[in-house]
Amino acid sequence: MAAMHTPLSAENLLPNGPLRRIGHKFLAFDELDSTNAYGLAHAGGLPDGTVIVAEYQSAGRGRLGHSWHAPRGASILLSVLLKEPADSLLVKRSTMLAALAACEAVEAACGARPLVRWPNDLLLSGRKLAGVLVESSPLPKAAGQTPLRALVLGIGINCLQQRGHFSGDLANSATSLEIELPHAVDRVGVGRCLLESLDRHLSGLGAATGSTGLVAAWKSRCNDLGRCVTLRHDRKIYSGTVLDVTDEGDLLLQLDRGGRRCFAAATTTRIA
Numbered sequence: 001m002a003a004m005h006t007p008l009s010a011e012n013l014l015p016n017g018p019l020r021r022i023g024h025k026f027l028a029f030d031e032l033d034s035t036n037a038y039g040l041a042h043a044g045g046l047p048d049g050t051v052i053v054a055e056y057q058s059a060g061r062g063r064l065g066h067s068w069h070a071p072r073g074a075s076i077l078l079s080v081l082l083k084e085p086a087d088s089l090l091v092k093r094s095t096m097l098a099a100l101a102a103c104e105a106v107e108a109a110c111g112a113r114p115l116v117r118w119p120n121d122l123l124l125s126g127r128k129l130a131g132v133l134v135e136s137s138p139l140p141k142a143a144g145q146t147p148l149r150a151l152v153l154g155i156g157i158n159c160l161q162q163r164g165h166f167s168g169d170l171a172n173s174a175t176s177l178e179i180e181l182p183h184a185v186d187r188v189g190v191g192r193c194l195l196e197s198l199d200r201h202l203s204g205l206g207a208a209t210g211s212t213g214l215v216a217a218w219k220s221r222c223n224d225l226g227r228c229v230t231l232r233h234d235r236k237i238y239s240g241t242v243l244d245v246t247d248e249g250d251l252l253l254q255l256d257r258g259g260r261r262c263f264a265a266a267t268t269t270r271i272a
Helices: 035-041 091-109 187-204 209-218
Strands: 026-029 051-056 075-085 114-118 121-124 127-138 147-159 228-233 236-245 251-255 258-263 267-271
Touching: 026 035, 035 051, 035 075, 035 127, 035 147, 051 187, 075 091, 091 114, 091 121, 091 127, 091 147, 091 187, 091 209, 147 187, 228 251, 236 258, 236 267
Parallel strands: 026 051
Antiparallel strands: 051 075, 075 147, 114 121, 121 127, 127 147, 228 236, 228 267, 236 251, 251 258
16 A cells, blocks of 8 residues: 655654754755756855755666656655865765665665666565666865865665555566565655765764775675676777776776776666
8 A cells, every 4th residue: 555645844853853974954845846856056156065855856867867757756866065175085985975875775675675787776576666867966166175075865665565566677677666665665764764875974984994894785786796797888889797886986897808997877878
């Protein structure tokens, strides 16, 4: 049975107030073109850790220009704005961190354990449940200060969709928590756990073992290690077996035609 719709708000996602880094400003919209686009466009006037949520996106985005569609009120559509030095470790680990936090949130709130499909998808029962899109842009440099970048962590999690909401290729490749779970889905609970997990990992990344632990935890959920994949890079097609994912999130492939090669997520399209 579908759960009753409750709009996402600061009061229900952050019932005890802001977290250590996240949530000192919280913006909730009934509709936006894109929470990521809003965060980037207004980054100069928003504080670090700003949370942006929307019930509906009219122009939601995925990687490499792909679109992201979700019925009104059916998903977690959330972005967190961070302000980081250009050489910050977080810039390199941000997609891993966001994907791991989303996995942990679903598991904590619903009891299901999603896997990660390189570079930025979450899978449940072999179908796409969620996606991560991290975007950044330089911020104006103030005199005497370290140059900063606006880093926007965008996360979309399918919560309340029914099978009929997915059409075309998505009918066979996408899913939601409502479809997969035998009990009602608490969308607010998933969002609350997501912010808590994001904040915990952001706080831990500066610790001596924070980065190592983050990468290890991400790999423990990676669905690709040892599997055959097909990629498009620089207008060429490559196939091979996944040997590893580097600490920077690049895919190390044993190519079918011989040799090994790393592929960066930012410049590679996954075909299969």
